[in-house]
Amino acid sequence: MFTITLKNNKTFQCSANDTLIEGARKAGITLEHSCLSGRCSSCKVMVDDGSSEPTMDEVALSQKEKEDGFILSCVRTPKTDMVIRAEDLSEYKLAVPKTLPAKIKNIEKLTEDVLKVELRFPPNQPLNFMAGQYVNVIKGNIKRSYSIGNSSKENTGIELFIKKYPDGLLSQYWFNEAKINDLLRIEGPRGTFFIRNNASYKNIIFLATGTGIAPVKSMLESIAGLSEDFKNKNIYVFWGVKFVNDLFWSSENLGLNIKYFPVLSREKTPSTEVGHIQDVLLSKNIDLKESVVYACGSNDMIHEAKNKLTENGLPDFNFYSDAFVTSN
Ligand SMILES: Cc1cc2nc3c(=O)[nH]c(=O)nc-3n(C[C@H](O)[C@H](O)[C@H](O)COP(=O)(O)OP(=O)(O)OC[C@H]3O[C@@H](n4cnc5c(N)ncnc54)[C@H](O)[C@@H]3O)c2cc1C
Ligand code: FES
Known part of the structure; x- marks a missing residue:
């Protein structure tokens, strides 16, 4: 058994046969994850000390990320005690699948x-x-x-x-x-794509492409039930599809004051924006230092949005995502 230390100094014991996520789960600790198969990078963490080995190819990590010391905790087993910059999500009391x-x-x-x-x-x-x-x-x-x-x-x-x-x-x-x-x-x-309790930020920004609007719709409906907590927040939704006929949802009737931007990549209309959602978001001059972003849908959008938004002031740890990677 090895001792794994997290960002908040909480520790757990992990066997050499368990991935870090699985070992944490057995110890009653939830770490950020989604696909659990090395393809989406939701579980990406920086290693500050110790070593581990991959159980499969970490296809979701770039060569640069690997060189910088990142690993995917869903496909890594420990070889020594480790210190990793992973968030402990146990406070959210997730239901057992x-x-x-x-x-x-x-x-x-x-x-x-x-x-x-x-x-x-x-x-x-x-x-x-x-x-x-x-x-x-x-x-x-x-x-x-x-x-x-x-x-x-x-x-x-x-x-x-x-x-x-x-x-x-x-x-x-x-x-x-x-x-x-x-x-x-x-x-x-x-998965661990859900609204965090970091209510101190002024802006909550949702980014979605295609059917990635599904969990955003779910989160907005749940926020609507908690409107007192969210009434002083600026809520932005940027939803990207190809053509105007692909827009199958709108933010009306939620009872929330949402600034909603439908964005088309292949068509221009008077009531929609054109281009990619991450670029449209940047054009709105929202104070990213005071923002939390939830992004869902295509893997390319998620990677590009994270890079561009963090380069423009978004704190790295304020970007949560769920990449719709192929399931097989
Ligand atoms: C956490 C998570 C949540 C998801 N939620 C949704 C959702 O709410 N709605 C939704 O529509 N999809 C969602 N997806 C994606 C969905 O699971 C996959 O697209 C799934 O593979 C489609 O199944 P299929 O059997 O139709 O195609 P498959 O038989 O799996 O794939 C056939 C071919 O289609 C292409 N393909 C399949 N999926 C994708 C993809 N996501 N991106 C690019 N090319 C692809 C590939 O070329 C693949 O070889 C989610 C994925 C994940 C990981
Ligand atoms: S949860 Fe580890 S890569 Fe998706």
Whole structure:
């Protein structure tokens, strides 16, 4: 067993056979993560002391990040005692993931390549989750990740926003075969993409591309229920899609004072911005030193946004993300 020390000096014991995330979990400590397979970089941490070895290729790390001392704690086992700059998220009391049956309650085609699928659980098996978390959907031997798109107030059912991938195995099922009352299995809740209690910042900025709006919608709905805590905040939402017909959601009817910027990358209209969301955000001259950013969707957007925003004053640790990397 090795002793692992975190940012707040909390320690836990981790065996040489467990990844740092798994060892922490066994000790009752939650570290930031999402895919748990080395592809999204949510679990990236700086090592201040000690050594570890990768259980698989850390594809989500650049050569420079590796040279600078970063590792992916979901695919690293310790070789010595270690000191790592990881945040301890235990205060959030996340529900333990479980597997439960779910039936399709409704399917709605929102755009040419996005479906909204509502799933319901047996009445005695609700799913407790934090707004922003995701689930794995299991159909036969296929397992794919989807973010929960509704708020955590309603836990007898969830809604998912599903993008069609032309050669995608589960896309084939969702878009050509799925019907009401089909029985699936759900594994979750998963991930640590949820609103943090760092309420001292003036601005909360949400960045989403495509179906990455799902967890943002969930978080906004949960913020709406806590409007007292958030009424003095400036809430910004930048949502990027290709064409105006891809916009299947709007921030109206939430009862929140949101500054909402739909951004199109391939079309110009009078009521939308054009370009990439991270550039549109920078053009608004928001004080990034006083901001927290939650970004979800394409991996490229997340990497570019993090680099550009931290170069422009956003504190490094105020950027939270969930990258929709391919699940297989
Ligand atoms: C934590 C997490 C949350 C997610 N939440 C959502 C969500 O809410 N809604 C949603 O639509 N998707 C979401 N995704 C992405 C989704 O899980 C994958 O896109 C999934 O692989 C699609 O399954 P499929 O069987 O249709 O395609 P697959 O059979 O897995 O893939 C077929 C081919 O399609 C392409 N492809 C598949 N997924 C992607 C991708 N994400 N980016 C680029 N190319 C891809 C690849 O070329 C791949 O070889 C999430 C992913 C993660 C990790
Ligand atoms: S790379 Fe570790 S959680 Fe995704």
